[in-house]
Structures are given as C-alpha cells and as structure tokens.
Amino acid sequence: MPKLFPGFRLVDTAHWRALVRCPMCGQLWAVDEWDKYQIQFAVKVEDAKGWNASDEALRKEYLVQSRGENATAKCMWNGCEKNQLNGSAYCVDHLYATGART
Numbered sequence: 001m002p003k004l005f006p007g008f009r010l011v012d013t014a015h016w017r018a019l020v021r022c023p024m025c026g027q028l029w030a031v032d033e034w035d036k037y038q039i040q041f042a043v044k045v046e047d048a049k050g051w052n053a054s055d056e057a058l059r060k061e062y063l064v065q066s067r068g069e070n071a072t073a074k075c076m077w078n079g080c081e082k083n084q085l086n087g088s089a090y091c092v093d094h095l096y097a098t099g100a101r102t
Helices: 056-067 092-097
Strands: 009-014 017-021 028-032 042-045 069-074 083-085
Touching (some): 056 083, 056 092
Antiparallel strands (some): 017 028
8 A cells, every 4th residue: 555655644544445644635545455356446535434334336236437337238136126236146235245346
C-alpha cells in the first residue's frame, strides 16, 4: 500500500483493509490490502468511526457494472429468479457468495 498511497498515514487496519489519511487534505480512505487475485478498492470514508463497515453493496455493484446482466437467463441457484451476470450461471448475489469479486 505505501506505493499506491505514498505519504499517507496509516490510521487503522482490519479485515484485510487499511484506513489511511491523506497528508494534504486529511481525507480518509479505506483501502484493500494487495491481493493479486482480487480487485482492490479505495473508498472515501467520512468518519474513522465505523470505517470498516461492510461495503458488500459497493462490491456487488462493481460486479454488475463490470460484467453486465444477462436479461434473458435466470440464475441457476435453486429457487432464484434473478438474472445471471454475463460470463456466469449466477446472479450477482450468488456469484458474490462463491467468492467471486471480478
């Protein structure tokens, strides 16, 4: 993370994420730790309190935007009626549940 955010001050860490502060403006960022198999997110944080709350909705939104939905095919998960994502047999919720992030 130091290469991505040089000069940023580490404030806290939890669950493979770091909270860092910009030395110029003071903006807080929640930044994913490096993992060559996953997309890393850097998300603006308004307050250090509760900074590590779930960002599952943001990550699912990214999956939908990056893949797109297949409007003609339903999720293969038993009983699910949501649309599949392109390149997958599952909807965003069930694809995310498998651990997919890209």
